[in-house]
Amino acid sequence: MTTAGPLGTGTPASPASRGAITLALAANDLRLALRRGENLLVTFVIPVGVLVLFSAFDLGGADAAGAPAVDRMLPGSITLAIIAASMVSLAIATGFERAYGVLKRLGGSPAGTTSLVAARTIGVAVIELVQVALLVGVAAGLLGWSPGPQAAPAVVLAALVLGTVAFAGLGLLMAGTLRAEATLALANLLFLVALVIGGIVVPLARLPDAVAAVAAVLPPALLNRLLEIGLGAGGDPTTPLALLAGWAVALAALAARTFRWD
Numbered sequence: 390m391t392t393a394g395p396l397g398t399g400t401p402a403s404p405a406s407r408g409a410i411t412l413a414l415a416a417n418d419l420r421l422a423l424r425r426g427e428n429l430l431v432t433f434v435i436p437v438g439v440l441v442l443f444s445a446f447d448l449g450g451a452d453a454a455g456a457p458a459v460d461r462m463l464p465g466s467i468t469l470a471i472i473a474a475s476m477v478s479l480a481i482a483t484g485f486e487r488a489y490g491v492l493k494r495l496g497g498s499p500a501g502t503t504s505l506v507a508a509r510t511i512g513v514a515v516i517e518l519v520q521v522a523l524l525v526g527v528a529a530g531l532l533g534w535s536p537g538p539q540a541a542p543a544v545v546l547a548a549l550v551l552g553t554v555a556f557a558g559l560g561l562l563m564a565g566t567l568r569a570e571a572t573l574a575l576a577n578l579l580f581l582v583a584l585v586i587g588g589i590v591v592p593l594a595r596l597p598d599a600v601a602a603v604a605a606v607l608p609p610a611l612l613n614r615l616l617e618i619g620l621g622a623g624g625d626p627t628t629p630l631a632l633l634a635g636w637a638v639a640l641a642a643l644a645a646r647t648f649r650w651d
Contacts, residue, residue, distance in 0.1 A: 470520040472579075
C-alpha cells in the first residue's frame with residue numbers, strides 16, 4: 390500500500406525516525422498527564438500546598454538551628470514532588486496501561502520498548518523540571534527563601550537524578566508485577582508513608598528513635614537530606630549519595646528483571 394508523498398506522487402511514505410516516535414510518545418504522555426485531575430493534584434497541588442502551609446505556619450516545628458521553616462520545607466516539598474511524578478503517577482498510569490493491553494501493543498509496534506521507556510523518561514523529566522521551578526519560585530517569591538551560602542547545585546542535580554531513578558524503579562516494579570488496582574492502592578499508601586517518615590513535614594529527630602533509624606536509610610529521607618545539603622544546609626553528602634545510588638541501582642535492576650508487559 391502506498392500513500393501520497395510530499396508531492397502527491399503516490400510514493401511510499403518514509404517511516405518516522407526513532408527520535409520522532411519517542412518525542413511523539415512523550416508528548417502524548419504529557420497530554421494524558423495534564424488531563425488527569427488526580428495526577429495534577431498529586432504532582433503539583435499537594436507539594437505546593439505542603440510547602441506553603443507548613444512554611445507559613447511552621448506546622449512541622451522549627452529545627453534545632455532555628456532556621457526558617459521554608460529552608461526545611463522546600464527540600465521536603467521537592468522530595469514529595471519527585472515521589473509523586475516518578476513513582477505514584479508513573480506506577481498508576483503504567484499499571485492500568487499494562488492491564489488494558491496498551492503496553493503490549495506499543496511494545497510490538499514500530500516504536501518498540503526502547504522508545505516507550507525513553508518517552509516515559511522524558512515525560513517524567515519534563516514534569517519534574519516544572520515541579521522544581523514552580524516550588525523554587527513559590528519559595529523565593531512568596532516565602533522569602535534564598536539558597537544558603539553552602540548551596541551545591543551539583544548535589545541537587547545528583548539527588549534529583551538518583552531519586553528519580555530510585556522511585557521510578559519502585560513505581561515500575563509495582564506496575565510490572567501487580568494488578569492495576571493493587572498498584573493504585575500501594576503507590577498512594579507509599580506516598581503517605583513517605584510524607585510521614587521521609588523527614589518531609591516532620592523532622593526525623595521528632596520520630597521515635599527506632600523509626601527514625603530505619604527511615605534515615607530509606608530513599609525518601611535520603612533524597613530529602615541530599616536536597617537540604619544541596620540547597621544550602623551544609624553537610625557531607627557522601628553517605629546519603631552512596632546509599633541513594635545503591636537504592637537506585639537495586640530498584641531499577643529489580644524492575645527491569647521482573648517487569649511483565651502483559
